[in-house]
Amino acid sequence: MNPLTKWQGIVGEQNILTSSEHLERYTANVTGIERSIQAVLLPESTEQVQKIVAIANENKTPLYPISSGKNWGLGDRLPVQSGATIVDLKRMNKIHRVDPHHGYAVIEPGVTQKQLYEYLREHNLPFIINITGAGSDTTFVGNAMDRGIGYYGSRVDSMSGLEVVLGNGEVLRTGFGHYLNSKTTYLYPHGVGPSLEGLFFQSNFGIVTKVGMELIPHKDSHAYLSCSLKNPNNLEAFVDILTDLRQRNIVRTTFHISNDHRSEINACPLLYNYFLKEGDDKETSKRKAVELFNSIKSCWSASCGLLGTKSYIKDAYEHTKQALKGIGSVKLWTFSSLKKQQKIAQRLSFLPSYRLKKALLATLEPPLGHSRGIPSNDALNSIFWPLNKIPQDLIEPAQQNCGKLYVLPLVPMSGEAFGEVVQITTNILHDKFGFTPYITMNMAKDKVFESVINIAFHRDDPHQVQKAHNAITEVNRQFVTSGYIPYRVGIQAMSEIISSQDYHWQIVAQLKDILDPNKIISPGRYNLV
Ligand SMILES: Cc1cc2nc3c(=O)[nH]c(=O)nc-3n(C[C@H](O)[C@H](O)[C@H](O)COP(=O)(O)OP(=O)(O)OC[C@H]3O[C@@H](n4cnc5c(N)ncnc54)[C@H](O)[C@@H]3O)c2cc1C
Structure with missing residues (x-):
C-alpha cells in the first residue's frame, strides 16, 4: 500500500495535505530557495507521530518535521533536501502543565x-517568557530545534526532559524522563550518565514531541x-563597555546592539503605521516616518530589559550612564x-514637536513589551x-515576494x-554586492555575541535572488575563514559548515546510523546524511 494511504489511516483524511495548492503554500518562502515536497501530515499525538x-x-521515505515552520530567512518550512513529506506539528499544541x-x-x-x-495571564501565573522577535505565532520548540535565541538568551x-520519537520509531525520554517516578525530569536536563538531550537540537535524529521549559520569574x-x-569611531569602546557591564554582572541581562539600518527597519514601520492611523496617506506616512527616524537615529544603539529589585535597576542604569559618559547617551523606560x-505629549500635541514625540513614544511599546x-x-x-511593500494587515511574509537571508x-x-x-x-555585503547589511549582535551568553546579519532582496527578480545567495x-565563507563560525545556518548553507573530511561530522553521521538507520528524519540537516 502507498504510504500516503497508510498515513491517511493514521491522521485522517483532513490531516493529510497533497493538493498542489497546499504544497505551494508550504513551499512558499522568503529565501528564494526551491524544494519539492510530497505531502504534509498533521498529527495530533506522539502515538500518531510514532x-x-x-x-x-x-517505505524508506523521508520526513521533515516542523513545529510551525516559520523559520524565515533560514529555509522557512522547506526541507534541506527535496522529496520529503512535511510533518507539521502545529496540532500538537497542548500546554500539559505549568509548575x-x-x-x-x-x-x-x-x-x-x-x-x-495568554495561558500565564489567564492563570495568573507570576512568570514571563523568554520571547523571540519572530512573531506571536512562532513556537518555542521549533525555535529551540535550530538553537534559536530569545530576548533573554x-x-x-x-x-x-525531551520526549523524542527517534528515526528508528522508538520513543526516547532524555534526562531523568526515562525513570518512571522521576520528580526532577524538568528541573535538571542531564539525568545520570551521558547526557543525551543535546543530540536533538540542530540535528536530524528524531521528532521532538514534548519538552519542559523554564520560565523567568x-x-x-x-x-x-x-x-x-554618538560617533561610529567609538564602536569598539562602546561594545567593550557594554561587555564589561555584563561580565561584571552590573547588567545581568542581554544587550542587543544594532546598526542604524537595523534600527530603521524596526522603527520606521511602527512610525508609518502610527501616521497612517493618524489619518495620513501612505506616501506621507512613509516620508514622515523616514524623516522622523533620520532626525533621531544614532549610528549604533543597544538595548536590554532589566528585571530585578528597584535598587538593582537604578544601579544598573546609573552605572551604564556613568560608563558611557562622553560616548553615548542612556535612557531608562x-x-x-x-x-x-505619552499623556504629556497628548496634552501638548497642539505643538508640532509634541506630535512627533508622541509618534516616537509609540515605537517604544513593542520593545518594552518584548523585554517583559x-x-x-x-x-x-x-x-x-x-x-x-508594507502590507495593510500582517500577512505571511512569503506572500509579498520579499526576500530575506540570514548569516x-x-x-x-x-x-x-x-x-x-x-x-x-x-566589505562583502555592501561594498562588493551592494546590499544594505542589517546587523544586530545579541549577548547570547557572558562571553559570546550571536550576530544576526540579514539582507533584503526582491524575490521576483531572479538576478537579485542569485546575487543575494x-x-x-x-x-559565510569569509566568517568561517576568519574563525567566526556560524552558530546556525539556513538550509541552503549546510555544506558550508559540514565536511566529510571532518571527524566531528563523521561521528555525527555514525550516530544517525544508530538512531535513524533508514535516514528518515530530515536528511542533510546538520549532518552529512
Ligand atoms: C523578523 C524576524 C525576527 C526573528 N527573530 C528571531 C529571534 O529573536 N530569535 C531567533 O532565534 N530567531 C528569530 N527569527 C528566525 C525564526 O523566524 C525563528 O527562529 C522562529 O521561531 C522559527 O520558526 P518556528 O518556531 O516555526 O520553528 P520551525 O520552523 O518549526 O522549526 C525550525 C526547524 O527546526 C526543526 N524542527 C522544528 N520542530 C521540530 C521538532 N518538533 N522535532 C525535530 N525538529 C524540529 C526543523 O528542521 C525546522 O525547519 C526571526 C525571523 C524574523 C524574520
Whole structure:
C-alpha cells in the first residue's frame, strides 16, 4: 500500500495535505530557495507521530518535521533536501502543565509564544517568557530545534526532559524522563550518565514531541534600558563597555546592539503605521516616518530589559550612564514612565514637536513589551519595509515576494572582534554586492555575541535572488575563514559548515546510523546524511 494511504489511516483524511495548492503554500518562502515536497501530515499525538515514522521506515521515505515552520530567512518550512513529506506539528499544541513552584512549563511543539503568554495571564501565573522577535505565532520548540535565541538568551538552555520519537520509531525520554517516578525530569536536563538531550537540537535524529521549559520569574520591577552611540569611531569602546557591564554582572541581562539600518527597519514601520492611523496617506506616512527616524537615529544603539529589585535597576542604569559618559547617551523606560510621557505629549500635541514625540513614544511599546515577555508581530514588518511593500494587515511574509537571508556568526564578546565582523560584513555585503547589511549582535551568553546579519532582496527578480545567495555564501565563507563560525545556518548553507573530511561530522553521521538507520528524519540537516 502507498504510504500516503497508510498515513491517511493514521491522521485522517483532513490531516493529510497533497493538493498542489497546499504544497505551494508550504513551499512558499522568503529565501528564494526551491524544494519539492510530497505531502504534509498533521498529527495530533506522539502515538500518531510514532506510527507515521514506522510507515516512513517501511517505505524508506523521508520526513521533515516542523513545529510551525516559520523559520524565515533560514529555509522557512522547506526541507534541506527535496522529496520529503512535511510533518507539521502545529496540532500538537497542548500546554500539559505549568509548575508554579519550580517555574517551568511542559509543552508540545505546536505551542506558540502567544498561546503560552495568554495561558500565564489567564492563570495568573507570576512568570514571563523568554520571547523571540519572530512573531506571536512562532513556537518555542521549533525555535529551540535550530538553537534559536530569545530576548533573554538561549532557548536550549532552558529546556529539559525531551520526549523524542527517534528515526528508528522508538520513543526516547532524555534526562531523568526515562525513570518512571522521576520528580526532577524538568528541573535538571542531564539525568545520570551521558547526557543525551543535546543530540536533538540542530540535528536530524528524531521528532521532538514534548519538552519542559523554564520560565523567568516575575521580578519586583521591570525596565527597558536603551543606549545610543554618538560617533561610529567609538564602536569598539562602546561594545567593550557594554561587555564589561555584563561580565561584571552590573547588567545581568542581554544587550542587543544594532546598526542604524537595523534600527530603521524596526522603527520606521511602527512610525508609518502610527501616521497612517493618524489619518495620513501612505506616501506621507512613509516620508514622515523616514524623516522622523533620520532626525533621531544614532549610528549604533543597544538595548536590554532589566528585571530585578528597584535598587538593582537604578544601579544598573546609573552605572551604564556613568560608563558611557562622553560616548553615548542612556535612557531608562518603564511602562509607567512611558504612559506618563505619552499623556504629556497628548496634552501638548497642539505643538508640532509634541506630535512627533508622541509618534516616537509609540515605537517604544513593542520593545518594552518584548523585554517583559509580551510577544508581538511588529518586527515582521522589518521584512517588508526595505522593499517598500508594507502590507495593510500582517500577512505571511512569503506572500509579498520579499526576500530575506540570514548569516549568523558567533563572535567573542569584545569590541575588536565585533569591529572585525562588522568590517567583513560591510566589505562583502555592501561594498562588493551592494546590499544594505542589517546587523544586530545579541549577548547570547557572558562571553559570546550571536550576530544576526540579514539582507533584503526582491524575490521576483531572479538576478537579485542569485546575487543575494552569492553574497551570503561569500560572507559565510569569509566568517568561517576568519574563525567566526556560524552558530546556525539556513538550509541552503549546510555544506558550508559540514565536511566529510571532518571527524566531528563523521561521528555525527555514525550516530544517525544508530538512531535513524533508514535516514528518515530530515536528511542533510546538520549532518552529512
Ligand atoms: C523578523 C524576524 C525576527 C526573528 N527573530 C528571531 C529571534 O529573536 N530569535 C531567533 O532565534 N530567531 C528569530 N527569527 C528566525 C525564526 O523566524 C525563528 O527562529 C522562529 O521561531 C522559527 O520558526 P518556528 O518556531 O516555526 O520553528 P520551525 O520552523 O518549526 O522549526 C525550525 C526547524 O527546526 C526543526 N524542527 C522544528 N520542530 C521540530 C521538532 N518538533 N522535532 C525535530 N525538529 C524540529 C526543523 O528542521 C525546522 O525547519 C526571526 C525571523 C524574523 C524574520
